[in-house]
Amino acid sequence: MFENLSERLSGVFDRLTRQGALSEEDVKTALREVRVALLEADVSLPVARDFIKAVQDKATGQAVTKSVTPGQQVVKIVHDALVGVLKGDGDPGALKIDNPPAPILMVGLQGGGKTTTTAKLAKRLKEREGKRVLMASLDVNRPAAMEQLAILGVQIGVDTLPIVKGEDPVQIAKRAKTQAALGGYDVYMLDTAGRLSIDEELMEQVKAVRDVANPRETLLVVDGLTGQDAVHTAENFDARIGITGVVLTRMDGDGRGGAALSMRAVTGKPIRFVGLGEKMDALETFEPERIAGRILG
Ligand code: GDP
Secondary structure: OOOOHHHHHHHHOOOOOOOOHHHHHHHHHHHHHHHHHHHHHHOOHHHHHHHHHHHHHHHOOOEEEOOOOOHHHHHHHHHHHHHHHHHHOOOOOOOOOOOEEEEEEEEEEOOOHHHHHHHHHHHHHHHHOOOEEEEOOOOOOOOHHHHHHHHHHHHHOEOOOOOOOOOOHHHHHHHHHHHHHHHOOEEEEEEOOOOOOOOHHHHHHHHHHHHHHHOOOOEEEHHHHHHHHHHHHHHHHHHHOOOOOOEEEEEOOOOOOOHHHHHHHOOOOOEEEEEOOHHHHHHHHOOOHHHHHHOOO
């Protein structure tokens, strides 16, 4: 569907010999193509602009190496710069879950994949790290969502907090905490309620839960296909709740993943995992190289 960036750039650099250095004009021309590629990949305009500027300063004057074409060289410079922005500090998959029972707060909008991701992550922690995990749904307005988590729990062999009718999210969070301590769990995951859009009531509710649970990790789950909306959601949740990382779902879809770059550049928060399907195993730690390659097409 998209034209490969290397192909696009080869035309730009046709006249450049393989000796000498990348001139400012050549780099500028090439980066115009890169900018189009970024925008097509759903990177926001201001982020694309800042990124291009940084790369331009870096690329201009670089000696043209003999082993690759100037076009390939610019693609490599751009690729490395993308990885630089996308990469967080340390291992994205290493969650702070020492001092049991460690609370993990899962937040996000309805339909973003929060409940599915809660279960996927619980399975991962159980299988890869041998953790005993307790999951609790706080979505009191949507009994179906609470049941969904219970069903997934049975499916993956992870306990869920029994559903008690009439409790509010804070009461459920407190019960989860007590149950996790009494039951000898390593981790308890709180799957908070989602709404179709950000509203005051939702934020107040999540904040109250956060204050009770004092989570070690607060992971925002967002649909990676929603581009700028995902970035706005992340900004909002981070400002109001304070997040420690992002999970981008639906990265198995057609999207080019530009939201990842904007998200990182705008919020500064690391992307920890990506969802790659509906199955319980379809969760992987975030790999900047892979997304960078995908953004460049
Ligand atoms: P919630 O409302 O945020 O809890 O969203 P759900 O966890 O119920 O997910 C909504 C739908 O998205 C479900 O049908 C999930 O199976 C699906 N889903 C979640 N994550 C992914 C993903 O990474 N890829 C795909 N293709 N579907 C996903």
